[in-house]
Amino acid sequence: MGSVEEDTTTSSLLALEALLKRGQYTRSGQISLLTLDIVEKYVQSNCWKTAGDLITWLQDTAETLRKAAASETASGNLILRLIKIVRDDFTNRHRSRNPGLMSQNSVDSEQGLDFNLEIPELRSDVQNTIYELQSELELSAENIAEEADKHIHSNEVVLTMGKSKTVEAFLKRAAKKAVFEVIVAECAPASNGHELAHSLASSKIQTTLIADTAIFAMMSRVNKVIIGTHSVLANGGLKAIAGIHLVALAAKYYNVPVIVLVPMYKLSPEYPLSTDINKTTNRFVSPDQLLDYSDGDVYSKVCAYNPVFDYVPPNLISLFIFNIGSLAPSYIYRLLHETYPQIKR
Structure with a gap:
């Protein structure tokens, strides 16, 4: 017993x-x-x-x-x-x-x-x-936000996507000493970027809300991209909210640095099993955000997928800001070695 x-x-x-x-x-x-x-x-x-x-x-x-x-x-x-x-x-x-x-x-x-x-x-x-x-x-989140003054300066334009409490705290901390503009991509279909845009505007931060389709068009104005992530994988890549890969690719094209804010508990010793993370550990939610099923049989023959995550390769990331400090993507392997036991693969 x-x-x-x-x-x-x-x-x-x-x-x-x-x-x-x-x-x-x-x-x-x-x-x-x-x-x-x-x-x-x-x-x-x-x-x-x-x-x-x-x-x-x-x-x-x-x-x-x-x-x-x-x-x-x-x-x-x-x-x-x-x-x-x-x-x-x-x-x-x-x-x-x-x-x-x-x-x-x-x-x-x-x-x-x-x-x-x-x-x-x-x-x-x-x-x-x-x-x-x-x-x-x-x-x-508070420890990460303490780094904000070093990375955001007056008259800069920062782009982010969706809503991350860590990113929100970071931007609001930076706004105490600098005047800058934030462009928020809405992150459809959940569109939780609307909530972040409202919160930032309420804190007197100049904020522009855009559709995800406008990310590439707006990127030429941007000085840096600041995003959160669901997890940092062992190769330095990200498993992030769906749509972030699009942001990172646009930033790469315009040579805009991509800064990822991430607490240590999101550092994962797992490697992506393939370049298509949808086949490994993605999560799919109801497609009712995409299609209006109240119309009856109109969509009966339509397959709709609503994945939660994107995979972002490490070559698209410029800098990680952990709660223990700022680190280059090349340091991730050593950080894993210091943090986790040796795992036979």
């Missing part, structure tokens, strides 16, 4: 799994915080005693959440970061108790280690790590 703590953790995990399967979430940040909450409950419980126990549970949980929604990587990203931290912390504490291991490098020192040895300090270490990650999640 499972303990009350185990039952609580399991019920919370099942609730998140159901949420992902039904697509009943609006932001990756929301999913990330829920994931950390579940992990915190498990870590505080008596369901595990060793690093091996914890790592196995984390791996199983990551796989469960991945199967629930293949297009949503934030949960898996956070759990993989925790696995690396648990491994590193266990290794460091084990080496401190066994000085003979200090002469070996960090990779070799993990080989042959028994992760089923009990180290009492590990529990509090992991709990502190979870608190730090929760704080990082809550402050990520």
